[in-house]
Amino acid sequence: MFPLLAVMLLLAIWMTTFYLINSELARARYNAATVSQEISATYEAQMLRAVHEIDQTLKLVKYTYEAEGKRNPLPRLKERALLPPALLFDVSVVNADAKLVASTRANETGPVSDPDELRILRNNDTLLISHPWKDPSTDEWRLRFSRRLDAPDGSFSGVARVEVDAAYFASSYDTSKLGERGVLGLLGTDGVFRVRRTGESIQAGDAVDYGALVPDSEDTEAQLLTNGWDGVRRYTSARQLYDLPLAVIVGLSEEEQLAAVTELAHTYQWRAAGGSLLLVVLVVLLSRTSWQLAQSRLRTAEAQTQLVAVARQAGMAEIATNVLHNVGNVLNSVNVSAEVLTQKLRTSKALGLSKAMQLMNQHATDLGHFLVEDEKGKLLPGYLNQVTEALAVEQKSMSDELEQLAKSIDHIKEVVAAQQSYSGVSSLCESVQVEQLLEDALRMNAGIITARRVTVLKEYSAMPAVQLDKHRVLMIMVNLIKNASGAMVNMSDRQPLITLHAELTPEHKLIIRVVDNGEGIAEENLTRIFAHGFTTRKEGHGFGLHSCVLAAMEMGGVLKAHSHGPGQGATFTLELPITALSPATVA
Template sequence: MNGASSFLNRVLLPRLAVLLAAVLGVLYLMTNADAPLDYAQSRDLIGRVKQLDAQWDTEILKARIAVARNYDPLVKPPQDMHKLLQTFTIEPPHQAAEAWKDRRETLAQALAEKTRLVEQFKSHNAILRNSLAFLPTAEDDIQHQLNTLQDQDKLMLQDMSNDIYDLLLSTLEFAQTTTDERTHSIELGLNEVAIDAQRLPPSFKEPIEILLNHVKLILREQPKVNALVEEIDAVPVSESLDAITDQLNQDQQQTERLNQRHHLYLLVFSALLLVLLLYLASRLIRSYAEINRVNDALQAANSHLEQRVEKRTHELREAQSALMANARQAGMAEIATNVLHNVGNVLNSVNISAELVARKLRTSKAQGLARAVAMINEHRHDLGEFITVDERGKLLPGYLNQLAEAIAAEQQSMSDELTQLSKSVDHIKDIVSTQQSYAGVATMEEPLHIHELLEDALRMNAGALTRHNVTVVRQYDEVPRVMADKHRLLLILINLISNAKQAMANLSDRPREIILQVRAVEEDATLHISVKDDGEGILPENMTRIFAHGFTTRKDGHGFGLHSCALAAVEMQGRLTAHSDGPGKGAVFTLELPLKTAVGVS
């Protein structure tokens, strides 16, 4: 019985607590706290689009009654409406996707139709307004010419003048209120003026003919403009926007109901987890009391032994205290600074890989699998019919295939990043192991491709190089496979590339470029690896101190990197040198190592 109780307390209850915590986490992630804000912003956007549509209608009426003669205000509202609608990117619930598609298509068609009608309106209205504006000028010219006829019948001229005035008055009234009666009146006036013009000299017929042509044009264009205004007013843009607003309200209500259900589940599981934690806490308190009792007994037994040991070790402690204080402070400082600096360089690559993996997990397509499974669960009793008959069900197999491909691609991408992350972590471990080997263990050499090792160092600095827009130029000679300490060499290359990037941080007048060069010098059997930058350069007085421990020219520098690189080069029977032509002319660091060809190693 005691064994079963112990198993329950030690194994089952902790696992149950972890399970409840995982369920709470899943429920929390399923709640959509930002949805109400998204819906409110979307409704505000639709309201602004409706205001622009009303402004558009107002500008059309102004152009219709000639309050505004410039058509530019008719162009800006639809452009602003399209820009706003392009930012309308709310993701609808899956079950409302078709409804959203229909509403958006209806709105797009309405806007396209209204734009087409407005373009026709602008064309016809421009012709109409030009003719209306011309009428008073034409009438004044004709009246002036009629007054110059001294030898004609005064009564006939008076009738002619009255007929033209009546025709113009009827035309202007027709432009304000278009009716069949006014149309008939204008046609009679046209006939009367045409008859009167027959009695005038030929030189007077051309201006009268121009006037009559403008009146006929007004008689033809005014009904078209009126009809276009009515058609524009009938386009259901406002109704389509109202339908989208209604759909937003429905989706928000559905989302709020779903969130309320998730919150209820959160409350229930939180209560269960709280009860379980309280029980575990009570068991922990009892266990802690038992441990204290045992510890008291052990302390009593050890106290006598400690007193005896203390007597025998007191003299040794006093003798070692001064030595340990000095040696420990100096040695640990040297080791810690070197290790921390080198590990910090590699951690930049670790952070970038971890951030990429986390970002891919946050945006994973696997969330769509839950929705597909929920749809299958809803139709588990009629799944075959749902997949073969229902429109949504027909799409499900194809969707699952696409989802599987997307998840596979995500997994491959994350696998690649985790591989890079694993390489960086392994390098951190090797840095620590290599530092431990400084106590006197021989250098561990292995066959290496120098080109591949340089590419590894570039990958570990890839994030920083990309952020600083640094271009890498590779000048690799054909070099055979060599024997060298991989991790010491990688440590040096990472530091040199990082320093070259930092040396060009303030460079703005020319491109940032790093040149990597690999040469095998056969005469003295040495391998030369150089890293050249075009950055701030090195002062002549600093060339002799560049590799000293603690020396740095950067405000945030520590002076550990180049010092540790120089020591690592010496450990590999090589040397690290620096050269610069002066401030602002860049620098080149060259690592020279013995050229040990890896013979017989595949």
């Protein structure tokens, strides 16, 4: 039994452990994908705003150049504070021959001539974004945004440019969200990264498969991909920037995002392993103990099985506790009687009688002469009289012990029989003799009533059978009588007394009162006495009265408490509606 139970518990432990681990992993993966999407959406909005601001600057330069006829529009725009900060952005104008006309940077060091730029813008009026290049003076990656400038006749006249440090577009990298191995990048539709940042490292210019990285749909769900540029598995979100040849790339490292869950999984596994080892040790110890106690359990197995079965079926912990307590007390008496009988048999005078008979058998041929003439023979009749008297006393004593033993065993049978009559757990009403139910409740509390020397006054007589949920009513009465008995401790000024009163009213109600003259209840406790967990006793658990009042409510009745104060005793009144009465029930 124990090995099978251990296997089942081990399976439960490890199934629960793996379930928790898988649940945490699924939650962490979902959170990582969600965070990647959220950061991607934020980054998309930032890049759209940044690129549009740059494009707006280019459009202002173009307007001033073309509409106002300013060959060098930069001073005019600077006077109006319409140029971006020179610390970050370099605005310049190049003529159709690729000659630098004006620049906001004092010493222009970047490349002026870009054949592809001039070729594309000569025939197309669109925002052109260059490939990144490294500034040799600063070793920084830079990007150029360009727009065509037209002459008054509409012909190609030059190019307006805005150059910016490529790191500007990855400056929103937040280590607390992206980790040390995340990625934040701006990818051109040509598959070339304009900028890509991981931790403090900034790279640009490397090419990837744009189609494999950016979905050809509006689906922005994060994908778990192994990024080809560094081989790191990331929850990657990609978004195409509206009306721009760019896409934003956001990635969260799977290893970093699942690190906490992985550590937690290790903790779960260690705990499960420790619990499994402890369980195996306990099973071994229990198996050994079970084997050692097998013989002693055989003597009481039937009684224990009955009691445990009754307790489990009834589901009434208080009743089962009282039954076990009472049977335990009686079993102590049985053990004492058995020990006394064993001791008397060991020291019985019958052993002396055996020796006397041996003497008589040795002198069987001259028994008369032996009894009259021999010194030992003369003493034998007197000795036999003494043995006879001793055996008579022993017989009387052993008879008394056997009678007491029989009474104890009968008492056990009565307690068990009383419990068995209520062993079927049911919430249905049935025909109940109220006086018999009260007698059973008293019998189940016989131990504490006798120990406290409580006198029980019964104010009820034979009543017709009524329809009740007898299991719940019995549970309530056992609790109330036990509590009343427990309330009478160290009463030297008066005899402990419990009064049981039961009556049927014309309103089809059963009223049962349990009145004691014990320690009473303080006024401030009367409103809390039925609360779960409330108790004024060290050994109490605060569950009995709470379960009683719930049971009464479930039967449509009420349970009330009343006391005039400490030392004035207490009265508990149970009122229950009677669902069906025989015609003679109410006089």
